Amino acid sequence: MRTAYGLCIEGLDEVTELDAGVRAPVGSRPVSVRQRHAVPPPPAPLDADRMVRVLTDGRTLELGRASGDATFYGPPLAADLLAHPYLAPVAVVVNRWAGRETFHAGAFVHTGRAWVVLGGRTAGKSTLLAALAAREVPVLADDVVVCAGGDVLAGPRCVDLREPIPGFGLRTRGVRGDTRLRVTLPAVAPRLPLGGWIFLHWGARPAMTPLGPAEVLARLAARRSLPELPSDPGALLALAARPGYDLTRPRDWAALDATHRLLDTALSAAGPLP
Structure with a gap:
């Protein structure tokens, strides 16, 4: 498990810029990150049970509100890119869903x-x-x-x-x-x-x-x-x-x-x- 931005993150063990093996802050949100080189689902709004958003580079990010699943559709991302900037939109959506600013x-x-x-x-x-x-x-x-x-x-x-x-x-x-x-x-x-x-x-x-x-x-x-x-x-x-x-x-x-x-x-x- 890795932690950052109030998230407990699975699937990013190779991202060394995230804290590992530490106690997560109280109220941390579980998130499971994966990548798929496949056809993405159609866009879905933020207030639905899941969000699907096209990123500026053409990749698509899908987030499940209840499940905490975060899926990037498109060419594989290297670990340095997942640390920053691609973890940022995941953190923003999950924390805003949780009522945080x-x-x-x-x-x-x-x-x-x-x-x-x-x-x-x-x-x-x-x-x-x-x-x-x-x-x-x-x-x-x-x-x-x-x-x-x-x-x-x-x-x-x-x-x-x-x-x-x-x-x-x-x-x-x-x-x-x-x-x-x-x-x-x-x-x-x-x-x-x-x-x-x-x-x-x-x-x-x-x-x-x-x-x-x-x-x-x-x-x-x-x-x-x-x-x-x-x-x-x-x-x-x-x-x-x-x-x-x-x-x-x-x-x-x-x-x-x-x-x-x-x-x-x-x-x-x-x-x-x-």
Whole structure:
């Protein structure tokens, strides 16, 4: 059995980026993953007993809501691809069916709390997380963040980069057909309490700007995965009650040191959990 994203996963024993032989978080959802090079079934909606969705590369993913079966139809996927990005849509659908909120985001750990990093596709989420990992800051997740109650659940133990970060000495290996450089992450707790939210932006100099709860709520509501599935308004309100910040930093590798210092100072002042 392997674990990630609040899932207990069978069928991915060859995926080393997933935790093995550890106690799964309370409430973990069982999922059995398999691959079939066969004609896929026709599409089916998310609110049915099963979901069938065509992925961006033409493969089809079928998920059983009650059974927990996840089947990829198409050419076989290598283990590095199953770790990321193909496990992500499985995690998103299963956790949204379970009533959890998921976001296209990453998360790192500061003073025992998980801080979620959100931004667009070119906002530098993975670069920031890899730079923090190089400073021995624990990274909880990249690509998908799953919130279960007031906790954030750990993802696969890797961060994928489009290009190397100069001056950090990060050990990487080519994955996904050598289109990405993968940083392997050490083990981390399977779930940690949510500290708050960090929204990434590019700008002239590093700056952290606090956000009010109403603004955080509006942004989270707009960024949750699969908005066609219902969300619990009370759960979203509870998530938005945690501190939120806009983090602005320049597109300059040399600014990563200043960004890290700014994060450490601001998050240390955020205070204890309620």
